[in-house]
Amino acid sequence: MRRDWNLSIDIDRRAPLALSQQIAQAIIEKIRLGLLRPGEALPGTRELAARLALNRKTVVTAYDELAAQGWLLAQGKRGTFVSPQLPAPARAATPAERDVEAGLPAADYAVYGTPWTPADTAGRELIEFSDGVPDSRIVAFDALSSAFRRALIETVRGNLLGYGDPRGLLALRERIAAMLRHERGLHADAQTLCLVRGSQMGIYLAARVLVQPGDVVAIERLSYPPARAAFEACGARVVAIEQDAAGLLPEALEQLCRRQRLRAIYLTPHHQFPTTVTLPADRRLRLLALAEQFGFVIVEDDYDHEFHFAGTPLLPMASIDRCGKVMYVGSLSKVLAPGLRVGYVVAPEPVIARLAGAVMQIDRQGNAVTERAVVELFDSGELARHIRRARRIYAQRRQLTMHWLREQLAGALSFREPDGGLALWLQLAPALDVARLQRDALAEHVGILPGSTFRDDGAAVNALRLGYGGLDERELLRGLQGLQRAILRQRPAGA
Ligand SMILES: Cc1ncc(COP(=O)(O)O)c(C=O)c1O
Incomplete structure (x- = not known):
């Protein structure tokens, strides 16, 4: 990793502590605060010494000491790095704790607006039936x-x-x-x-x-x-x-x-x-x-x-x-x-x-x-060529999805063939609980969007918007099979 930015280190020439130790302490502090992260490169000793107006040997002494203690790793001509063996700064539980840990004070002022929160898909291999997003993988x-x-x-x-x-x-x-x-x-x-x-x-x-x-x-x-x-x-x-x-x-x-x-x-x-x-x-x-x-x-x-x-x-x-x-x-x-x-x-x-x-x-x-x-x-x-090609691809995915749903899930859901778009609107049989279906589908590694998502009051809607455009045929089949298993949890075959 290149190091293009200057590392700011304050040196106090009147302090009793040796200059090399001041450098070492400043670097340890930055590592502990997460300002310098495992694997990141440090400036060369010549460069840092020049910037701090110090003898190069002082910086070499500081780096040698930190390497001996396991904070830094010297890699010859490649340079000196924060040791990759050090644990990454632990992820704090709340954004405020994370701010504090990263050295930022928690905000001491009110802010307006709706916060954005990232989707929680970490660590999950999810087939997501989106709200109708396209497949950007098919762009030429x-x-x-x-x-x-x-x-x-x-x-x-x-x-x-x-x-x-x-x-x-x-x-x-x-x-x-x-x-x-x-x-x-x-x-x-x-x-x-x-x-x-x-x-x-x-x-x-x-x-x-x-x-x-x-x-x-x-x-x-x-x-x-x-x-x-x-x-x-x-x-x-x-x-x-x-x-x-x-x-x-x-x-x-x-x-x-x-x-x-x-x-x-x-x-x-x-x-x-x-x-x-x-x-x-x-x-x-x-x-x-x-x-x-x-x-x-x-x-x-x-x-x-x-x-x-x-x-x-x-x-x-x-x-x-x-x-x-x-x-x-x-x-x-x-x-x-x-x-x-x-x-x-x-x-x-x-x-x-x-x-x-x-x-x-x-x-x-x-x-x-x-x-x-x-x-x-x-x-x-x-x-124009891309549009023609994309339309062909989506038409196939749409046919596959509609055919599969009609063949396999006719008793559990129904839909009107839409004239266009990259999604279907599926009405669930009254016996099915859509909130439970969403949870069960997630357990099958399938993401679905219940109809209530699209109401202002969040009231239950026994329907799903099933975006098929962003998934290729293999993904679609995996997703549909997962959805079927989730439905069967509520509605055992033959019930
Ligand atoms: C109904 C509708 N309007 C607007 C958008 C926003 O699309 P974009 O800002 O990418 O053009 C979307 C995206 O999914 C949509 O579904």
């Missing part, structure tokens, strides 16, 4: 790496690595706008589109520019929790609207509008999250009419538009919006890879100017190299 690595290589060269040559337009790279805005015009019927261009780091940021920015504290925002009863959280974080009072097997009930929304002023509604009409249904045309028209009548905004999250497998996809609501009521949020996360963080919002130009203002406050702009690389993928045809 060669195409991606040459796109990034070319992008890096072009951004450097074109002097594009500095600060740029907060709406994102013009060339990418143009490419995405053209795709949306041709494929989805949106009246988009580079001025009415703002690039963001994934649709989650698009939803958050929409909330920022739409909501003032106390404004009412509607979402479906079963919805995407991070979207709800984004609106709430901006001060919205979020109200859940009932839905049926065909999606959101316009009558329920109308009743809400008659009772109170509605500022916005967040929807995923293409493939409803989490129930997967496509909102029928008549309800879309009804919603647009209500938006016009009551003056609310529709935030349309079209997060996985490309993965539509049955019938002709309905065009987004934004494509038939004649009154300027829809903010359209899209993403390349599902179609390419979530880790690239490329999404976009389409809205009238003055709205985009506000979004760009908010981008300036958060992260200033996107990553110029990534945005340029995605332009390369558009222009070389690789993106």
Whole structure:
């Protein structure tokens, strides 16, 4: 491991302790505090002596002493390292204890917001049925790496690595706008589109520019929790609207509008999250009419538009919006890879100017190299090729999953074949307890997402959202078999 950073050591020339001992003690203290970790390299003796303005021999004496005591390991020309045999600093039980142990005082001030906690999958080989994530392993690595290589060269040559337009790279805005015009019927261009780091940021920015504290925002009863959280974080009072097997009930929304002023509604009409249904045309028209009548905004999250497998996809609501009521949020996360963080919002130009203002406050702009690389993928045809390939792969995984469920678990669960998306919505037989199923599945090393995850009040929903896209066929079979064993624990065969 290289050591590129200076090791700060305080020396007191007037102290009675020998200088070499002061160095040794300072190093031991850093090791004990976890500031220097087992295996990490120490500066060379010549370098440290020069920096401390000491005779090199003083540093050599300190290092020799520490090596003799087992703190350090001298490896000849490679240098001197903190002994890899030393135990790593023990992981403290609570974050506050860890802060103290790492030398940080525990926070003595209040902080707001919802904490993020990492998923507890440590030490478990888990097959995770996600909420519908794609398989980023299927991205064409060669195409991606040459796109990034070319992008890096072009951004450097074109002097594009500095600060740029907060709406994102013009060339990418143009490419995405053209795709949306041709494929989805949106009246988009580079001025009415703002690039963001994934649709989650698009939803958050929409909330920022739409909501003032106390404004009412509607979402479906079963919805995407991070979207709800984004609106709430901006001060919205979020109200859940009932839905049926065909999606959101316009009558329920109308009743809400008659009772109170509605500022916005967040929807995923293409493939409803989490129930997967496509909102029928008549309800879309009804919603647009209500938006016009009551003056609310529709935030349309079209997060996985490309993965539509049955019938002709309905065009987004934004494509038939004649009154300027829809903010359209899209993403390349599902179609390419979530880790690239490329999404976009389409809205009238003055709205985009506000979004760009908010981008300036958060992260200033996107990553110029990534945005340029995605332009390369558009222009070389690789993106379109990848979409065609990914659609084929996901169609196979979807068929396999649906076939297996029908063959093996027909008595325990049912589902409606969705027109698209990378997940299924499984209704469990009433005799099955979904919370117990989640625990039993975990014991079988399978992660599932109970329907209650998607309700604001956490009330029980006897259903699961089963994302199949991120698992290959072998993983799918292992996961499905584990799910079957978990079901059998509650419902022995033949019972
Ligand atoms: C409904 C929905 N909206 C938004 C997102 C956020 O996606 P991203 O920010 O990666 O574009 C997701 C991700 O799973 C999603 O399922």
